[in-house]
Amino acid sequence: MDPTLLWPACAPAHLTADDTGRTRPAAGWWQALLWRPELAPIDQSCHAERRLHAALLDDPLQPVDATRLARLRDADARESYGHFLAFRDAVQRAGTLEGWLLGLFRSGRIAVPPVFIDLVVQSVTWRLLADDQDAIHWRAAELLFRPQRVTRHEGRVLLGDRDTLDLGRDTQGFGDLGRLLAEAQAPLKRLEMTVLAPEQGAAYFARAAQPAQGTNFLLDLTHTLDRDLGHGLHFTLVHRHSGLGALAVVLTRWVQQLLGVKVTIEPLQRVDDPHWRWHLGLDAESTALLNDLYEGREVETTRQERLISLFRLRFADPAEMRADLAGAPVWMGLMADAQGVVKLKPQNLLLNLPLARDA
Incomplete structure (x- = not known):
């Protein structure tokens, strides 16, 4: 590659x-x-x-x-x-x-x-x-600059490139020709979307090398897998090739490259912190949701269901944080809007982390 x-x-x-x-x-x-x-x-x-x-x-x-x-x-x-x-x-x-x-x-x-x-x-x-050979990392990184559509299928949370999906819906993947054929009601093959898996890395990279932006590979954000073995035995596994895990890797590198501080970011499904001190949303929707939850305001169930994931960010060196927050986790969220679109705002990580030098 x-x-x-x-x-x-x-x-x-x-x-x-x-x-x-x-x-x-x-x-x-x-x-x-x-x-x-x-x-x-x-x-x-x-x-x-x-x-x-x-x-x-x-x-x-x-x-x-x-x-x-x-x-x-x-x-x-x-x-x-x-x-x-x-x-x-x-x-x-x-x-x-x-x-x-x-x-x-x-x-x-x-x-x-x-x-x-x-x-x-x-x-x-x-x-x-540039030195990363993991296609899932590259696909997750597209969230930083391309809106995504979210869908839930058989318990999995999948993201697809919004513009690619919309083009496929309007023209069935054939651009202007597709629009003409659609107007003429001619049958067309539907745009095929594939859930990206490690063995499809070469196919993803081939698509990513094409001049047209966008991809027909879906990103699987399922982070944990529940297994029921019967007889009261139940356990949870972390999905090794989780899209959320890949996104956390990319965001970690983003913070270090732009702000010069080392952090770890971990996807989670709940905020288990009685001393919740600081949070930020990775998009406008999750920012508003976390603010409401932090202030103890009631949040409608349908709105909560649009929350894709929470993340816990920790500074490798607590001295890099504001003194009154040193050592405390930073809680983050990722959420779809009412139309099912995810618009991640990477600038939120540049502006809203509690850095000591900004105090």
């Missing part, structure tokens, strides 16, 4: 590391962005837009003043290039993708198109996994 071929949308072959291990985009990374549909010229593009695109391909870090940008005839093109240039310049000032992410989220002013944020998160996550 050649990691530079995986997730080509984030141009991994053009990512380098600085002396601290943080991620720097090379010129080729910016050139790859210029071919995204938001920036690549189309048939209707004016000469000024084509000249600007060609010039940036030749030297993606060259300055572009407002006068030059104003020559672009199309207002949407001017806006897209304006966002791109502001993003490029901010990353260059920050020095690394991690530095840009931290500065952006800590500023409290998110005026950047989500596509750029997701791209940077994907690029940093790629570097966390």
Whole structure:
């Protein structure tokens, strides 16, 4: 498995590391962005837009003043290039993708198109996994930058890539051709989704190397397996290839890469802590739920059922935590919204951990 071929949308072959291990985009990374549909010229593009695109391909870090940008005839093109240039310049000032992410989220002013944020998160996550041969880790890592749909099947909790599932539902997996055939009521083969298992690692990596983002592999979040042997004998096993366990591994690396602190993260099914001190949600829904539970407010059963998992985070060095919380666990949650969509927000781990240096 050649990691530079995986997730080509984030141009991994053009990512380098600085002396601290943080991620720097090379010129080729910016050139790859210029071919995204938001920036690549189309048939209707004016000469000024084509000249600007060609010039940036030749030297993606060259300055572009407002006068030059104003020559672009199309207002949407001017806006897209304006966002791109502001993003490029901010990353260059920050020095690394991690530095840009931290500065952006800590500023409290998110005026950047989500596509750029997701791209940077994907690029940093790629570097966390570049030496990892476990396909389930890679599939779990997609939660950091791609929404997922959750379904429960025969006692298992499964996540599928939202956009892939929606495309398959609308076009049965055949894109624009599928839409035309669907309108003509022509029969089509349904999109096949497969639950990812270790023996399918090569197939997942082959899919992850394709230009189109998304995957037809489902992530199994079942973390524990209950076994009843009869005669009063019952035991619980931890699923060795649990998607939740894989997600915990990825989030652990994310915290260390972005914040420089070592933590352990463990999936759990309940908060068993009479001295519950600190919590954070990995998404907006679980944040609200944990706040309500912490405050002792009643929570509807249907809402509780959307909770996918809890996690317990512990700092390897309690001295890295705020003094009044040193040694206490941080409880976290992951939850689907009312439409069954999971939108993990990795920035919550950057902003809401009780770090000593933020006190």
